[in-house]
Amino acid sequence: MYDVEQIKNLLTQAKNGDTEAFGTVYESYFSQIYRYIYFRVKDKELTEDLVQTVFIKIFVNLDSFNPKYPRTYFFTVAKNIITDHWRKKKDILFDEKDSTFAKVADHGNDPHSDMEDKERNSMVQKAIGLLQDDQQEVVQLKFIHQLSNKEIAQILNKNETAVRQLQCRGLKKLREYFKENNVL
Template identity: 30%
Template structure:
């Protein structure tokens, strides 16, 4: 069993080894816990990264008076609920868009192509705004389809570091698309793929 308070103290000072020890101790349990909510291994892996990213981001303000494990599971639960609600909202919007499109049989294919081109350009703008490491991680894993291990080896970094880069890249891209894109355009394109 780890000494939580000592690790949390080290973590608050930005100690990456303490963070890695916490991840090692709780990562698998958080994954299994979240998998019960999502039933989707890939989504669950992303959520686990979101949970630990949040811990890293708030490390200086962590003030856990009881069990850090319980605190971490509460963060995991809230993260899962937020994400599942967001997915549900997107599904609702997608269904509504598909319904509207099906009512209008004259909706030109050219419009689909134009919207897809606009989305691809917006996505590329978001990718271009990433730091070089995050951009490379995103391109290797999400666009070229490399495994985490292969991408990490190609970048000459650890799998854990690659995951950090990828989580931060995906978060930045989502924020950029939501800030600069038309949500109905984005949802329409998701529905058409």
């Protein structure tokens, strides 16, 4: 993974016509943006389409691109693309419980470990599905994508205190759920 300054340099190169530099940025952020979008839409093909839309939008707007924090900008674009999609498809409802959560651990091809991972992921999915939408988003951005509270606040257009409160409330609900289900 590249640091912020390297990404900024790659984006500057891309602004000047270096498509390989943009390809490097794309490869660096693809999986993070993919997971973020998939968690929200729960459909592989739709996720792929929306991820492409995100990077196309970023590429098309490179001339006006000048954010201090590229990663935050990418997630903000992704959030806006998802919002636009749902706004256009108001009649489509999605079920939070059908999401596939990012793998908690990679144990190779061990069937027993894979089964445990699936059970654990299912439990985490169910628990996160019980959270309010804004709590889900904060928990996902914080713990799956490892963004700072400041970055999350910028993406969600909230202040850091609100992000911390959403995170605390979400984690409290998750703890309660895991305790009730004898996971802890």
